[in-house]
Amino acid sequence: MKRMFLAFAVVFATVFCLTGFGGKAEAAGGKILVAYFSYQGHTAKVAQEIAAQTGGDLFEIKPAVPYPAYDECLDVAKAEKNNNARPAFEGGVANMAAYDVVFIGYPIWWYDAPMIALTFLESYDLSGKTVIPFATSGGSPLSDSLDSVRASASGATIGEGILADGPGDVAPWISSLGYAK
């Protein structure tokens, strides 16, 4: 009997150590996803830092049709906004239901979130989750994009987002949110 108890304790301890019952990302208030779209790489660096700081999983929103070079991209992005388009992205998040917190990152495009970020948000049932926007820009504020994020992340609570100059802005913000791993 004693041996059986010991064996049970060893198995329990091993499982606990290996999984931490879900990993560190869950300790600070749920399992975390860091989804981002980045055209030139700035937002990608911020996203990678958020994933490193929180222990969250990264998902890159890759356009099904890649955006053209900069000058043409300005026109394509403007047309998408004017047409309220929902450009498709490649692949998808395998198990969105498992996440409690979804960071969504993007560059500010034409004083708003790029339409593809809205495609992403509208592709999932985000109700009951916390959605936290982050962005990079040439100077436009994050607030320009918040109405769109709110409308597309229906049923989610929108957390305190950030407009980041770069990865260096991430640590104090993540710790103020209480999501540092």
Ligand SMILES: Cc1cc2nc3c(=O)[nH]c(=O)nc-3n(C[C@H](O)[C@H](O)[C@H](O)COP(=O)(O)O)c2cc1C
């Ligand atoms: C199509 C397009 C539209 C943009 N519109 C804005 C804008 O309205 N305001 C702004 O401050 N920067 C604007 N920018 C600049 C980007 O927001 C900025 O360079 C951002 O950091 C790029 O992020 P990324 O490297 O992740 O793509 C725009 C850039 C592009 C390509």
